[in-house]
Amino acid sequence: MFFLLPDAERFRRLALTGLLLLVLTVLALVPWDLPDRWLGRGTSALAAPLAGLAGLAVDAVAGRPEAVPLLVPPLELEVLERQLGTPEPVAGLRWLETPVLEADLAAGELHLAGGRRHGLAPGSPVVFGRLWLGRVAEAGEVSCRALLWTAADARTGVLLEDAEGRLAAVCVGRGRDAPPLVRWVETAGEPRPGMTVRWRRREADPPELASLDLELGVLRQEGDPRRRQERWVVEARLPLGAEGRVWVGAGALGPEPPPRLPLRRRTAEPLLRADAVLGPRLALVRSPGAGGALATPAGVAGPVVAGRGELHWIRHRAPLEWGEEALAVDPASGVLEPVSALDAQARMRAFLYTRGTAGVPRGLPLGPARAGPPLIRGPLELVSRAPFPEEDAR
Amino acid sequence: MKAPRLRVVLPVALLLTAAAPALRALPGGRWLPDPWLLLALWAVPPVPGAGLRRPILLIGLLGLLRSSVSAASPFAAWAGLGHALALRSWLGGWLVEQRFLARCLLGAVCALPLALLDQAAAARFGLALAWEEGLVRAGLLGILWALALAPAPLPVSPRPRGRAGRWADAPRAGGGA
Numbered sequence: 001m002f003f004l005l006p007d008a009e010r011f012r013r014l015a016l017t018g019l020l021l022l023v024l025t026v027l028a029l030v031p032w033d034l035p036d037r038w039l040g041r042g043t044s045a046l047a048a049p050l051a052g053l054a055g056l057a058v059d060a061v062a063g064r065p066e067a068v069p070l071l072v073p074p075l076e077l078e079v080l081e082r083q084l085g086t087p088e089p090v091a092g093l094r095w096l097e098t099p100v101l102e103a104d105l106a107a108g109e110l111h112l113a114g115g116r117r118h119g120l121a122p123g124s125p126v127v128f129g130r131l132w133l134g135r136v137a138e139a140g141e142v143s144c145r146a147l148l149w150t151a152a153d154a155r156t157g158v159l160l161e162d163a164e165g166r167l168a169a170v171c172v173g174r175g176r177d178a179p180p181l182v183r184w185v186e187t188a189g190e191p192r193p194g195m196t197v198r199w200r201r202r203e204a205d206p207p208e209l210a211s212l213d214l215e216l217g218v219l220r221q222e223g224d225p226r227r228r229q230e231r232w233v234v235e236a237r238l239p240l241g242a243e244g245r246v247w248v249g250a251g252a253l254g255p256e257p258p259p260r261l262p263l264r265r266r267t268a269e270p271l272l273r274a275d276a277v278l279g280p281r282l283a284l285v286r287s288p289g290a291g292g293a294l295a296t297p298a299g300v301a302g303p304v305v306a307g308r309g310e311l312h313w314i315r316h317r318a319p320l321e322w323g324e325e326a327l328a329v330d331p332a333s334g335v336l337e338p339v340s341a342l343d344a345q346a347r348m349r350a351f352l353y354t355r356g357t358a359g360v361p362r363g364l365p366l367g368p369a370r371a372g373p374p375l376i377r378g379p380l381e382l383v384s385r386a387p388f389p390e391e392d393a394r
Numbered sequence: 395m396k397a398p399r400l401r402v403v404l405p406v407a408l409l410l411t412a413a414a415p416a417l418r419a420l421p422g423g424r425w426l427p428d429p430w431l432l433l434a435l436w437a438v439p440p441v442p443g444a445g446l447r448r449p450i451l452l453i454g455l456l457g458l459l460r461s462s463v464s465a466a467s468p469f470a471a472w473a474g475l476g477h478a479l480a481l482r483s484w485l486g487g488w489l490v491e492q493r494f495l496a497r498c499l500l501g502a503v504c505a506l507p508l509a510l511l512d513q514a515a516a517a518r519f520g521l522a523l524a525w526e527e528g529l530v531r532a533g534l535l536g537i538l539w540a541l542a543l544a545p546a547p548l549p550v551s552p553r554p555r556g557r558a559g560r561w562a563d564a565p566r567a568g569g570g571a
Contacts, residue, residue: 013446017480024473028511031518036467047462050411054463057416276414277464278516278523279424284465305519306465313465315519 033306040308047311048271051284055272062273062280065375071299074331077353077363081241083334085128090208095127095247096120098258101143101388103243105176108151110134110246113388114258115142119250125209127249128242132156132199132214136248142259142389146246149173149216150180150236157200158182158234160191160219167191168200171216171234182219182232195219197234209249240327240336243355244362262386263361268294270376271311283314283376292384293360298374299367303360304382312382318373319352319366326352326366342369361385396439403437403452411459424527427535430456431508434475435501435539440486449479466515474508481507494540502536 027035040047087095098114114120116139124136126146134154137147149156154173159166160182169185185191199214201207217236223229266289275282283301285294287310294301294314303325306313319326326339328350342350350369356362361383367374410429417423434456438449457471464471481504489496509528516523 017446017476021473021476021480024469024476025511028467028470028473029514035469039468040461043458043462043468046458050408050459050462053412054415057413058419061416062419272415272463274415274419275464275466276411276418277428277460277466277512278519278521280419281521282465282519284463306467308461313519315521 037307037309040311042309044309044311047308048286051271051311054276055270055284058273065273065377070297071365071367071374073353073365074329074351077244077327077329080329080334080336081244084239084241084336085245085247087127087129087247088212090206090212090249092206092208093249093251094119094253096250096253096258097245098248099245099261100243101261103238105148105238108134108148108154108173108175109137110146110148110242112136112144112146112246112248112258113142113261114248115140115144117141117254118256118258119252119254120144120248120258121250123204125205125249126246127212127214128239128246130212130215131239131242132216133238133242133246146248148238150238151175156216157202158216159198159200160185160195161198162192162195164192165189167195169232171197179220179222179233179235180216182234185232191219191232193219193221197236206251240338240355261361261388264289264292264384264386265295266382268312268380268382270380273376275313281316283316285312285314285376285380285382286310287312287380287382289382289384291359292382293354293364294376295364295381295383296374296376297378299371300354300360300364300383301374301376303358314376316373316376319371320347320369321373322352322354322366325355325357325360327355328352328369339369359384397448398437403433404455407433407456407459411463415463425530425534427505427531427538428460428508428512430460430471431475431478431505432535432538432542434479435482435504436542438479440483449476453479465519466512470511470515471508474511477507478504497540498536500536501539502532504539505532505535 082097096114096119098112098120101111101113103110120136120139122136122139126133126135132149134146134148136144138145147154149171150173152173152175156171158169158171160169167186167189169182171180171182173180182191197216197219199216201210217234220233220235221230222233223231266287268285268287270283270285272284274280290307291304293303299319302315302317304312305315320339323339328337328339328342330346330349331351332349339352347369352366352369354360354362354364354366364383410433414429417426434452437452453472453475456475457468460471461468482500485500485503489500509532513523513528
């Protein structure tokens with residue numbers, strides 16, 4: 001292209017080509033979906049028949065998938081969360097089950113799908129079962145923000161308890177990366193490792209709330225006491241169920257209870273079971289929906305990783321390959337745990353659900369942990385969470 | 395080398411696009427070279443002084459076809475194919491394309507930008523595309539390109555008209571029956 005031209009013309013072409021290639025490379029490398037989606041909207045009419053034709057070729061070479069049995073989950077994740085998280089009733093307070101829109105653990109915040117309209121107000125206690133989580137910090141009309149007790153600089157009055165006695169203290173959160181510190185311990189005694197850290201009520205809280213004995217964690221000592229560098233910290237972890245729903249104490253009920261998170265389900269048609277460049281772990285479906293995950297009769301096949309108009313690329317995964325984006329439930333004991341905590345025996349009986357990350361709704365059944373990737377066959381649906389009012393304003 | 399006509403390139407491109415996912419899904423298909431890149435190198439020969447219109451049109455078309463059967467972005471396809479043609483144009487002036495090894499090396503180097511962009515796309519989708527996959531694809535493309543697009547032999551210079559030549563060709567003076 002660049003031979004035997006006058007110098008000025010040659011340099012002009014060189015500069016033009018270089019600039020064009022630079023722009024294209026930047027657009028290819030920057031993880032910005034908008035140009036791809038915008039372009040895909042215009043070209044999906046051409047791409048769909050071609051992808052359908054390629055899909056027929058793949059089926060002819062690799063064989064059509066067999067009929068799959070219907071997956072029946074042992075229980076709904078929502079039901080299990082309700083079993084684990086419903087606190088005991090307290091006189092003068094009504095527990096409102098409130099779904100979590102987003103758990104921002106780095107900031108120590110939960111965004112909840114309930115607000116002033118539902119009776120939630122700043123200062124309302126937020127709990128999960130017998131665990132204290134924090135208080136509502138800010139309440140909008142239909143959503144609110146709860147500050148966890150582990151958030152940086154959040155202060156919570158606590159009681160350190162064991163068989164030998166009880167000491168009052170204050171707990172100071174240090175964010176996700178460090179355990180909360182216990183400070184200003186009552187001088188009546190010495191704290192001991194292993195003491196249970198319980199929530200201590202404020203004067204404005206209903207006295208009956210203290211009768212619940214809400215827990216925060218277990219006391220542990222850090223640092224070297226010989227150098228007088230010891231400090232007391234609380235070993236605690238946000239329960240997995242609390243990423244899905246929490247219970248907020250309300251003194252007065254609103255006109256309606258907090259809503260369930262709405263799901264958007266759109267039918268999908270399989271087009272292609274393999275990607276021509278990146279291999280058979282990506283599949284293409286056509287659906288008027290957008291984002292989310294592809295649900296098949298045998299479980300969720302995978303999340304949508306790229307969308308161009310009506311065409312959606314799915315990353316096809318086995319249940320265990322969801323990793324930290326999945327939750328494991330032992331149907332026998334009803335224990336909810338992360339996939340990374342499963343041992344070989346637990347994997348044999350665990351059933352997995354989506355955790356609710358990266359646009360995939362929480363609680364969709366993935367299938368038994370030992371199962372392979374579900375076949376993309378039968379009635380398919382693209383499932384995503386419908387936008388919630390006030391969510392975009394955050 | 396003469397450029398193939400568009401009415402030949404287009405059906406071949408469509409056919410390759412329809413067959414590419416099936417080929418990739420075959421056992422060992424992940425090592426196969428990128429068919430659109432091979433097609434681009436074939437359809438846009440390095441003609442000295444040729445305009446940019448045909449390469450841009452073909453790269454645009456091949457990129458769109460590639461992205462219709464792949465989750466990788468069309469921008470990655472356009473950038474990868476464009477870099478390949480630019481590299482071939484630039485390196486072609488330095489390497490003697492008559493040699494098989496040089497052609498092979500040139501083809502492999504041309505395939506590297508697209509392999510790198512595919513790696514980036516795979517990482518974005520959370521897929522583990524091994525580095526050796528990209529390298530093998532590039533290497534195979536180099537070999538295929540070197541085999542399929544062997545250039546015509548260089549023109550042979552006329553025989554020097556020295557004394558020996560004259561003696562050999564010319565009838566001997568005074569010779570004959």
